Amino acid sequence: MRIAKRSRFPGGWTICALSGLALTACGRGGGASSHSISSAPTAAPTTSVGSSSPVGPSGTAGPEPFVSPVGVAVDTLGNVYVADYGNDQVRRITPTGVVTTVAGSRKAGDADGTGTTASFHFPEGVALDSAGNVYVADYGNNQIRKITPAGVVTTLAGSGEQGDADGAGKAASFNAPESVTVDSAGNVYVADYGNNGIRKITQAGVVTTLAGLGAPGDTDGAGRAASFNGPEGVAADSAGNVYVADYGNNEVRRITPAGVVTTIAGSGKEGNADGTGKAASFNGPEGVAVDSAGNVYVADYGNNEIRKITPAGVVTTLAGSGAEGNADGTGRAASFDNPEGVAVDSAGNVYVGDEFNNAIRKITPAGVVTTLAGSAPHKAISTNSE
Numbered sequence: 508m509r510i511a512k513r514s515r516f517p518g519g520w521t522i523c524a525l526s527g528l529a530l531t532a533c534g535r536g537g538g539a540s541s542h543s544i545s546s547a548p549t550a551a552p553t554t555s556v557g558s559s560s561p562v563g564p565s566g567t568a569g570p571e572p573f574v575s576p577v578g579v580a581v582d583t584l585g586n587v588y589v590a591d592y593g594n595d596q597v598r599r600i601t602p603t604g605v606v607t608t609v610a611g612s613r614k615a616g617d618a619d620g621t622g623t624t625a626s627f628h629f630p631e632g633v634a635l636d637s638a639g640n641v642y643v644a645d646y647g648n649n650q651i652r653k654i655t656p657a658g659v660v661t662t663l664a665g666s667g668e669q670g671d672a673d674g675a676g677k678a679a680s681f682n683a684p685e686s687v688t689v690d691s692a693g694n695v696y697v698a699d700y701g702n703n704g705i706r707k708i709t710q711a712g713v714v715t716t717l718a719g720l721g722a723p724g725d726t727d728g729a730g731r732a733a734s735f736n737g738p739e740g741v742a743a744d745s746a747g748n749v750y751v752a753d754y755g756n757n758e759v760r761r762i763t764p765a766g767v768v769t770t771i772a773g774s775g776k777e778g779n780a781d782g783t784g785k786a787a788s789f790n791g792p793e794g795v796a797v798d799s800a801g802n803v804y805v806a807d808y809g810n811n812e813i814r815k816i817t818p819a820g821v822v823t824t825l826a827g828s829g830a831e832g833n834a835d836g837t838g839r840a841a842s843f844d845n846p847e848g849v850a851v852d853s854a855g856n857v858y859v860g861d862e863f864n865n866a867i868r869k870i871t872p873a874g875v876v877t878t879l880a881g882s883a884p885h886k887a888i889s890t891n892s893e
Contacts, residue, residue, distance in 0.1 A: 571613075573598070573865045573881040578632035578644065578686055578794070578848040579858045587850070587858050587879065588641055589867060590630040597630060597643060597654060600867060600880045609641065610660050617648045617667060625660035627652065632686030632740075632848070634695070642695050644684040651684060651697060651708060663695070664714050671702045671720055679714035681706065686794065686848070690743040698738040698751065704731075705738060705751060705762060717749070718762050725756045725775060733768035735760070740794040740806070740848070750803050752792040759792060759805060759816060771803070772816050779810045779829060787822035789814065794848040796857065804857050806846040813846060813859060813870060825857070826876050833864040833882060841876035843868065 574593025581587050585602040588609065596611030608623060616626030628647030635641055641654040642663065650665030662677065670680025682701030689695050695708040696717065704720030716731060724734025736755030743749050747764040750771075758773030771784065778788025790809030797803050801818040804825070812827030824839065832842025846868075848860035855872040858879070866881030 571608075573867070575862050576848075576860045576865065576867060576881065577862060578630070578634075579850045579860045579867060580633045580635045580641070581850045581852045581858055582635050582639065583853065585852060587867060588633045588635065589860065590633045590643065590848070592629050592631060592646075592862075595627045595629065597627070597633060597641060604880050606880050610654050610658055615647065617645070617650065617662075619652075619661050621660065622658040625654075631684070632698070634687040634689045636689045636693055637691070642687045642689060644687045644697060646683055646685065646700075649681045649683065651681070651687060651695060664708050664712050669701065671699075671704070671716075673706075673715050675714070676712040679706075679708075685739045686741050688741045688743045688749065690747050690749075691745060692747075696741050696743060696749050698741045700737055700739060700754075703735045703737065705735070705741065705749060718766050718768050723755060725753075725758070727760075727768050727770055729768070730766040733762075733766075740792070742795045742797045742803070744797045744801060745799065750795045750797055752795045752805060754791050754793060754808075757789045757791065759789070759795060759803060771820055772822050777809065779807070779812065779824075781814075781823050783822070784820040787814075787816075794846070794860070796849040796851045798851045798855060799853065804849045804851055806849045806859060808845050808847060811843045811845065813843070813849065813857060826870050826874050831863070833861070833866065833878075835868075835877050837876070838874040841870075841874075 576589045577592045578590035587600040589598045591598045597609045599609050600606050610625050612623050612626045615628040618626045627645050630643050631646040632644035639656040643652040645652050651663045653663045654660050664679045666677050666680045669682045672680045681699050685698045685700040693710045697706040699706050703723050705717045707717045708714050718733045719735040723736035726734040735753050738751050739754040740752030749762040751760040753760050758770050761771050762768050772787050774785050774788045777790045780788045789807050792805050793808040794806035803816040805814040807814050813825045815825045816822050826841045828839050828842045831844045834842045843861050844863035846859045847862045850858045857870040859868040861868045867879045869879045870876050
């Protein structure tokens with residue numbers, strides 16, 4: 508067993524056992540499934556927090572709290588977009604911490620529409636293009652959705668059924684897409700978790716397989732000759748390279764525009780050692796982000812840490828004590844509770860979807876961690892099926 512992964516919703520812990528290269532137990536919504544994810548979650552939760560007027564980190568009355576926020580993305584103005592998994596919504600946080608809902612009805616569904624008339628089913632990842640469009644990895648619907656700056660939601664690709672077919676728009680299929688990223692040309696890349704592959708979608712909605720796809724594995728190589736084990740996070744740099752948080756392999760991989768996959772860091776074994784390349788180790792890396800200098804930031808889920816990889820492959824720990832917690836502070840004095848998503852802005856600030864703290868955290872380049880929004884501990888939330 509490599510890592511024990513908690514259920515997103517209370518009512519007991521769910522163990523995800525990674526035996527060898529295959530994920531053999533655990534479902535995202537708290538139920539059992541195989542690594543191929545034989546069935547998507549069927550119900551979104553409703554939430555209640557101790558009072559009818561939930562509070563943010565400042566203690567002032569605020570909007571509906573986050574429930575397992577996962578993916579994050581930041582725009583050029585410093586607004587942070589959040590895949591609010593448990594609320595079936597995409598939210599936006601201003602630089603001053605004001606939270607609004609961009610899209611999503613808070614009821615599980617797959618309806619296109621505008622704002623809260625649209626619906627999602629467990630959105631996992633978000634990404635932004637240069638025009639301000641938001642792309643969503645809609646995990647429970649096996650689709651990639653697009654939200655315009657006016658809040659209009661459409662389905663970019665995915666039939667809604669689990670599958671691994673390349674094709675255009677809804678003729679293509681995915682299997683539990685986890686995250687998305689966009690390159691400078693507007694191509695969207697998808698971490699297709701259940702298919703162990705990385706997919707590419709053109710602006711016209713044409714889906715192809717960039718690398719991997721098929722049985723889980725840990726092989727470097729070109730295109731489908733390479734293999735992944737439950738890829739969770741993707742991030743594209745200015746040269747069109749795609750970085751992958753390869754969760755099941757405890758590695759960070761890089762894919763060139765030609766589809767050539769190499770491992771840039773991680774021993775392949777669970778651990779939390781800093782070091783260079785394969786001398787470093789991770790414990791279930793979930794999210795990745797890349798800055799303009801080529802540094803890669805990693806949400807190291809199982810270690811409760813945020814790690815940094817330089818272009819030379821040197822891995823250090825930017826923040827996090829290694830233990831579960833929700834303390835703000837500097838470097839290892841701060842703590843997280845299963846961080847999932849990361850994003851980085853032009854100033855080098857890193858934003859974290861701190862899943863089990865139901866919060867979005869911010870880390871300065873000096874490693875100072877503060878809470879931007881949220882911060883309702885997971886144990887304070889009750890859930891009910893709708």
